[in-house]
Amino acid sequence: MVFANLDELLHMGGHGPYVWVSYGVSVVALAWLLVAPLLRRRALLRDIARRARRDANRNPQED
Amino acid sequence: MWAYLERLWHRLGSPRHFYDLAGWWLPWLAVSSLLLLGVGITWGLLFAPPDYQQGHSFRIIYIHVPAASLALTGYFAMAVAGVVVLVWRMKMAEVVLQSIAVPGAVMCALALFTGALWGKPTWGTYWFWDARITSMLILLFLYLGVMALGSAIASPVLAARATAVLAIVGAVNIPIIKYSVEWWNTLHQPATFKLTEKPAMAPEMYWPLLVCALGFYLFFAFVVVLRVRNAVLEREAGARWVRELAGEGR
Amino acid sequence: MHPVRRTRLLLVLGALALVGVAVGLTTWALRENMNAFYSPADVVDGKAPVDRRIRVGGLVVAGSVQRGGEGLHVSFDLTDGKGTFTVNYDGILPDLFREGQGILATGTLAADGRFTAEEVLAKHDENYMPPEIKEAMEKGGHPGAKAGATP
Numbered sequence: 001m002v003f004a005n006l007d008e009l010l011h012m013g014g015h016g017p018y019v020w021v022s023y024g025v026s027v028v029a030l031a032w033l034l035v036a037p038l039l040r041r042r043a044l045l046r047d048i049a050r051r052a053r054r055d056a057n058r059n060p061q062e063d
Numbered sequence: 064m065w066a067y068l069e070r071l072w073h074r075l076g077s078p079r080h081f082y083d084l085a086g087w088w089l090p091w092l093a094v095s096s097l098l099l100l101g102v103g104i105t106w107g108l109l110f111a112p113p114d115y116q117q118g119h120s121f122r123i124i125y126i127h128v129p130a131a132s133l134a135l136t137g138y139f140a141m142a143v144a145g146v147v148v149l150v151w152r153m154k155m156a157e158v159v160l161q162s163i164a165v166p167g168a169v170m171c172a173l174a175l176f177t178g179a180l181w182g183k184p185t186w187g188t189y190w191f192w193d194a195r196i197t198s199m200l201i202l203l204f205l206y207l208g209v210m211a212l213g214s215a216i217a218s219p220v221l222a223a224r225a226t227a228v229l230a231i232v233g234a235v236n237i238p239i240i241k242y243s244v245e246w247w248n249t250l251h252q253p254a255t256f257k258l259t260e261k262p263a264m265a266p267e268m269y270w271p272l273l274v275c276a277l278g279f280y281l282f283f284a285f286v287v288v289l290r291v292r293n294a295v296l297e298r299e300a301g302a303r304w305v306r307e308l309a310g311e312g313r
Numbered sequence: 314m315h316p317v318r319r320t321r322l323l324l325v326l327g328a329l330a331l332v333g334v335a336v337g338l339t340t341w342a343l344r345e346n347m348n349a350f351y352s353p354a355d356v357v358d359g360k361a362p363v364d365r366r367i368r369v370g371g372l373v374v375a376g377s378v379q380r381g382g383e384g385l386h387v388s389f390d391l392t393d394g395k396g397t398f399t400v401n402y403d404g405i406l407p408d409l410f411r412e413g414q415g416i417l418a419t420g421t422l423a424a425d426g427r428f429t430a431e432e433v434l435a436k437h438d439e440n441y442m443p444p445e446i447k448e449a450m451e452k453g454g455h456p457g458a459k460a461g462a463t464p
Contacts, residue, residue, distance in 0.1 A: 115443060146322070186407065186436070186437075192349075194349070231325060231329055247347045249349050
């Protein structure tokens with residue numbers, strides 16, 4: 001590691017804020033990209049299952 | 064070999080087969096992308112040496128360059144999908160086109176944002192209206208345009224064709240972004256990576272960059288596949304296989 | 314390929330080519346404005362407009378940086394190898410400002426050729442290296458070692 005201690009790592013020779021904000025925002029953005037479709041999938045499947053059950057109840061002779 | 068590829072192409076063209084096949088890729092994409100991103104970012108942030116002129120602010124490159132590169136590649140992929148939509152009327156291409164828009168826009172925004180934070184300590188300003196930065200901002204607007212157009216038109220077929228046209232027309236911006244630093248005087252420096260030349264960067268700095276870039280690309284593919292699968296479920300919501308799948312989920 | 318699809322493909326590619334030509338012509342027409350700055354040669358040759366806010370970009374000539382007696386006044390020569398002129402500036406220089414470095418200055422050129430900058434930005438190039446390697450290269454007799462950015 002090029003940094004001797006945590007303080008140096010956070011400070012980064014005065015460039016700390018720029019570097020850490022860049023990485024922080026990027027991690028949040030990537031995490032959102034990952035989580036959003038996973039949540040959407042759960043909601044979708046729940047929705048489809050609910051509709052399928054409703055249709056099955058309405059006309060039980062089908063399916 | 065050719066026959067196999069043709070079969071694969073036709074299978075990928077069918078929503079159901081795409082859904083199943085892509086399901087196989089998901090775990091590989093997830094593991095490899097998160098692993099590479101973890102290694103690349105730790106390496107770049109903690110172990111790569113500082114730059115002789117810029118000091119530690121240059122570490123932003125490990126986010127900035129992969130994000131910018133993906134913003135361009137993603138848009139190019141969208142334009143290719145757009146050609147397939149208009150010429151072959153392939154359903155899956157419509158789905159792929161729409162699924163790239165959001166991750167692509169996020170990458171483009173990240174490139175602009177990290178670029179601004181890098182610009183302040185190095186150039187002395189967050190923003191500068193040169194050809195590179197301006198054309199990148201236009202790319203973000205094109206992405207937003209594709210997203211807006213896709214959701215503004217109710218008919219899926221019409222929406223797909225309209226977004227395909229916008230994606231293809233906007234692709235003209237791609238070579239402009241890429242070569243802006245060579246065609247005009249810009250504040251932005253020329254490309255770090257060129258296909259034809261050895262990078263003008265020390266190896267202990269560009270290896271982590273390569274790892275990060277590969278991680279970003281795999282992550283992008285992962286996210287796009289997740290979105291494509293969701294879109295398939297949504298479009299085929301009435302199909303029996305989707306209903307059975309949803310039924311299994313509980 | 315199916316003839317209908319071939320026609321559609323040709324139409325799409327044709328339309329793309331037309332848009333490309335349109336954008337190409339537009340950027341060509343605007344080429345002066347697409348450039349972010351004038352070069353020192355433009356300033357010396359009188360191609361840069363006088364008494365208007367303009368940007369100039371070039372390399373800071375080694376040994377030309379002079380700090381004035383009072384305040385933050387500084388003057389330095391800017392060159393691109395074809396022309397050299399002096400920039401006057403009152404303000405804080407960016408961290409990356411140094412001799413041999415590429416910079417961009419925004420300011421006005423007076424009729425007598427005196428350039429006064431309001432803002433100075435540093436350019437950097439695509440060469441990234443650790444400080445030790447840079448030192449080794451300089452010791453090894455590559456004085457330039459592509460130090461500053463070429464504008």
